[in-house]
Amino acid sequence: MEMMTSSGCNPDAASYTFLVNHLCKRGNVGHAMQLVEKMEEFGYPTNTVTYNSLVRGLCMRGNLNQSLQLVDKLMQKGLVPNAFTYSILLEAAYKEKGVNEAMRLLDNIIAKGGKPNLVSYNVLLTGLCKEGRVDEAIKLFRNMPSKGFTPNVVSHNILLRSLCYEGRWKEANDLLVGMVGEDxxxxxxxxxxxxxxxxxxxxxxxxxxxxxxxxxxxQFKPTAASYNPIVARLCKERKVDAVVKCLDQMIYRQCNPNEGTYNAIAVLCEEGMVQEAFSIIQSLSKKQNSSTHEFFKSVISSLCRKGNTHPAFQFLYEMTKRGFTPDSYTYSSLIRGLCMEGMLDEAMEVFSIMEESGHRPDVDNFNALVLGLCKSRRTYVALEFFEMMIFKGYMPNETTYTIIVEGIIYEEEKALAAVVLKELHLRQVMGRNTVERLVMQYDLEGLSL
Structure with a gap:
């Protein structure tokens, strides 16, 4: 890996740290680790921020053991992990192997002289609550002062959530009474x-x-997140008038509905009250003085992002009865939603529906479907669809080709992906910057431009 700039000057260590963090966020931890090794060769001392990026990147990929080995290796070099390092490791431990493993890891950290902070204990508290071990979480919460930490508002909120959702109101109220004082x-x-x-x-x-x-x-101004659970429950109970009243109160208090609100209203569709749900959404559009077309596009997109694609189609049906004509963005939202829910055949049928209704699909519609197929590890189906796209006269763009290359990589065919990528660059349908980004992100060996 070449470490010199075109001018012959070495970038500073901060630049390398930024690159390491960027590579880890893109999922290319192996390349990031190689970069760190080169940094050390060029005399740049690796700092805590840099190796925290590596630890987090490995943990995100489910490589807890490799993360622990990396921490041990760097400690041997005299680099001391900070509290942030420990919180990353503990969270990965309970997510990957359960909270008991996270507790053992914390004991091991302390035995080696590590000094975790309150955040580390909050991570364990979260793990216990997520596993439904609320009584053990309460015990840990009460023992935190003996370990040198006073529970803060985050600690209280973690425990309060579990107590409330289990209906343990007296204990929840007692916890609330104790929420007085700094932090x-x-x-x-x-x-x-x-x-x-x-x-x-x-x-x-x-x-x-x-x-x-x-x-x-x-002291506090309620937000849409405050109202949405109430709206959803009222919809579940089919109390349409109460829903309207609640939404009116939101708007009166200048609390703008968001996509969570639309998804809460969509619960009415599950209760067989599609027209009532549509009327409420239509009323919201008028009360917010927004473009009806743009508002409904936003609603459809919001529903699809949250996996409520069926209500989205129900709304679309009601909209078209009232003269709304879906555009490319709306169709792409529906395609993405169907793909996200694993309804790939239905997503492909959307194209037939579009063509039958006289709406010619565009490249963004195709890209949405190709991406969905590739993410579902059906890249070869995506390639067949890609061929059909060409046959029908639709021209792919650089985004299409990028999705295809990444799909081949997801199928663990990196060598083939490198060959395809080089060919696409030679045909001048992919720019050099995109090719170089893919090579770096996925560590594609043997590709020279």
Whole structure:
């Protein structure tokens, strides 16, 4: 790997650290580790920030053991992990192997002289709660002062969420009473936990009272995230008038509905009340003085991103009955949503529907489907579809080719991907910058331009 710039000057260590972080975020940890080795060869001492990027990158790929080996190796070089390093490792441990493994790891860290901070214990607290071991989480919470840490508002919120969703209201209330003082006072997250859990248990009246207290006190301004669980519960209970009233209150309090709100309203579709849901969405469009066309595009896209593609199609049907003509962006949203839900055959059928309705698919529609097929490890189906696209006279763009190359890589055919990439560059359908990015990101060997 060449470490000199075209001018012959060495970039500073900060530039290399930035590159390491960038490579890790792109999933190319192996290349990042090679870069770190070169940094050391050129006399740049590796710092904590740099190797934290490597540790996080490995953990994100499920390589906890390799991360631990890297930390041991760097400690031998005199580099001391910081609290952020430990929190990364502990979170990876409970996600990959369970919270018991994370606890053993913490004991091992302490035995080696490591000094984890409060964040590390909050990670363990989260792990216990996610595994449903709330009583053990309470015990850990109470023992934190003996370990030299006072639980903060985050610690309280983690435990409060589990207590509330389990309906352990007295314990939750006792916990709330103790949330007084620096770093422990209730936050907007605390109140949203209360609202969400009350709505989950069907206590929407109490949830609305909590919102009123937030608004009346003036300390916190409710957001859409505060209202959405209530809207969803009211929709689940088919209380249309109450839904309208709740949404009116949101708008009156200058709390703009977001995609979570649209998905909450879509619950009405699950209850067989599609027209009522559509009327509510249509009313929101008017109250927000937004373009009807743009508003419905946003709603369809929001539903599809959250995996609510069926309600999205139901809304689309109601929209077209009222004169709405779907555009390319709307169709792409539907295709992406179907692919995300694993309904690949249905996604391909969308093209037939478009052509039958006189709407010629464009390259963005094709790219949406090709991407969905490749992400589902059906790259060869994507290639067949790509050939059909060419046969019908649709011209691919650089994005299409990039998706195809990445799809081949996902099929663990890196050598083939390198050959295809080189051929595409020779045919001048992929720019040099894109090719170099793919080579670096996926560590494609033997590709010279």
């Amino acid at each position: 422990r006072s209730p936050s907007i997250v605390t109140y949203n936990i209360l609202v969400g859990s009350l709505a989950f248990h069907g206590q929407t009246d109490r949830a609305l009272k909590v919102l009123d207290e937030m608004f009346a006190g003036g």
